[in-house]
Amino acid sequence: MSEITYAQAIAQALREEMKRDPNVVMWGEDIVNYNKGGSPYGVYRGLPQEFPDRIFDTPIAEEGIIGIAIGAAMAGMRPIAEIMTVNFTLVAWDQIVNHAAKQAHMFNGQIKVPMVIRTPNGFGRTASTHSQNFDAWFASIPGIKVVVPATPADAKGLLKSAIRDDDPVVYLEHLALYHRVKGHVPEGEHLTPIGVADYKRRGKDVTIVTWGRMTIESLKAADVLAKDGIDIEIVDLRSLRPLDLSLALESVHKTHRVIVVEEGWRVGGLGAEIAASIQELAFNDLDAPIARVAGLDVPMPYAENLERATLPFAEDVVAACKAMMANQY
């Protein structure tokens, strides 16, 4: 079992599922002919050539991409709509929220929309309008599922599960993970269930509840903290809808301290929802206020140093854990 990148794990999932099921098709901007093909970021090189009649470039028309996928899904296909960045989903939110998410509900399950929206979410050195994180927004929409893999294994396992799921699934990737994060991926058929969290590190002092890129940052923080004798436990939610808090609660019963770590804006972030739920369900087990590490409440600046200043990284997780262990909150 060799290590592969996050992007390679996505490519494996796409290739396996397209081979397995002829109904899996893909639409997106610049995914076939741009540069060397295989998404603008080179995630799945060669795949468009393998499946020339099932992977299509589209005009710059995200509402159309999502709309086509919804129609195809309703007609029995397993489409994947690829949106170049999460920022471009904004023009297609009516399709996502009012159509993809509602069909099964409005027609009593007689119509299913088994589609996947794949899109890189989060910062990407691309300034205010192209460098945003909307995971909390997606997670608030009933009728869709939202998954946010952090590791190559979960990237592969969650994508395969998403493609096979009968509901619309928003699959949020991250530019910062594509080619930089490597990891082991189980050989053969590997499915990660949707709606099931995972311990990425076991520890006893503080529970970190996180997902996506911040799982990777939290793992880096854990190594730094271990040198100071602080042993953190990392719960990777993996799915934001449905939200599985069972591991977080189990962990709180052990550590009695919780920090929710997210990349997106703190105000109205999913951390607020998680903190509220934990205090409802485990109030008597809290020894400290639930803390949040999150992105600054500002539009993303373009200057690299300023961009970095608005985003949470491992050092922010380290600082939050140290403060909590010192009763400084």
Place this chain on the structure above:
Amino acid sequence: MATEIMMPKMGFDMTEGTVASWLKQVGEAVKKGEPVVEIETDKTTIQVEAETAGVLVAITVPAGEKVPVNTPIGMIGAAGESIAAKAPAPAPAVSAAPAVVAAPPAPAAVAASAPAPVAASAAAANAAPVTMPKMGFDMTEGTVASWLKQVGDAVKKGEPVVEIETDKTTIQVEAESSGKLLQIVVAAGERVPVNTVIGYIGDGNVLAGNVLAGNVLAAPQPVAPATPAVAAPAIAPQAPIDNSGANATPIARRMADELKLDLTKIKGTGPEGRVTKGDIEAAVAAGTASASVASGATSAAAANGRVIASPYAKKLAAELSVDLARTQGSGPEGRIVSDDVKKAAAAGILVSAQPSAAPAPTVAVAQPVAVSAPVVAQPAAPAPKAATPPPAGTRREPLSKMRQTIASRLAQSKGTVPHYYVATSVEMDAALAMRVQINEALKAEGVKVSVNDLVLRATALTIKKFPKFNATFAGDAIDYRENINLGVAVAMEGGLIVINVRDVDKKTLKQIGAEVPAIAARVREGKGQPGDMGGQTFTTSNLGMYGVEDVIPIINQPDSGILGIGNAIQTPVVKDGQIVVRSMMKLWLAADHRVTDGAEGAQFVAELKRLLENPWALVL
């Protein structure tokens, strides 16, 4: 079950109302729906109907008095029902004494008996804590080197207020907000953990309970609530408390659970009588502080008496039987976290091991004075419960409400008020002779002046000259009371009560002689009137009738002094070189050393002696 009649809230902006007239007499039968009392507001007059059928068993607010909405003004119960036994008492005095009509919710009565409104809780709300800073990652505790401001000094934001010494250095801590230094919690020279509250800055009133001469007081002195609507509740419950059905706000319910208060005994001032946070704070203001003061530890009990602990710390404390009230908190603002609970458990700070709240009174010569004003007679919060079964051969009797009140109030007084004593012997022959003549003259009117009445009159005239003995210690001030109201301890079955004789300095011996037995009789029979109990500014305790010579009493807070009166006994004394027989009476003054000093006490008893030995001064 007796049902209270409350001052109704008629209209959104009504805050108080006047009892215009009672339409029923005490003892009269009342039907459900029948008008019982007429209430006058700023706008209108309405009749309030009985919510239950029964008998009007008590009128607590007589016609003409104005009280806040939701104040109990009367009570309907079963015929012959004893309120002392059953009533959800508006004030502990009601249940403590057979005297029924004890609660004076009238603001005037409260003002007379309560200390100046130093309401600790209210002030604390505006106070920002000054905490022991954490300077450096490995600093766990620090020493207060010196305070750069006095309590009451104005403090500007950014101005140094206190100097802190660590193992490594000394730094000045600056004020984070402007205001006044309201309280010094940790005195210079004391070492405390980081994040411990060491003082308060704010714009409210200076808080009571400041550190004196290096003593660390963990919490402000108990101060009677400034809100007249909050009649003192009976706090110490006997049975397990179930507050789940009580009408209270969520935070009030939580505070009550934490403090083990019975919410049904606390009068709510919120909508429809809902108990609010303020009601709880007022209820505990007098009670909880004494325990932490007596324990001598800087506990996490906040200025308002609330113990701040994390939810898990509370859960763990319950599991380990740790006493949170005596546990040192290391979190922000002294919050107790689970580590603190584990340390406390290791140190044996357990609920079952709790010592009594304060030293028991040790002066055995006399049974001192105890119960008094409902406003001040608040039993200390959770009265230490007998944790162990009685030893073999012992019969255990649970404390009556009256004994609980006596126990907690006198333990608090003796434990927190620095008493000093001065005594004198008074030659009473002239006074006794004059009394015979007076009573001869008053025979036709059926009034008798007692020896005690002479002492009361002399005491009132003496107090006029020495107003410090008519005062209350108020933290960083002395509150002088305008009226001279003398409390008279009256023994009764199961304990004692203090009746209140108002404006004694303005009354003749004949008036005093008529009034004292009348009040005592009313109160004994449970027919007391507002003002009959509570509101005394100085108390007297006379045990002469038992032949006792020396009565060394304990101060009845909030008074600054109390007089113990012995028997006038024929004694051989030396006069002009001759041994003669004289009727000598011993007077012991116990006084609050925070308010007065021994020389003043000596002059006080000397003046008393002069007046009684020249008794015509008492009738001039």
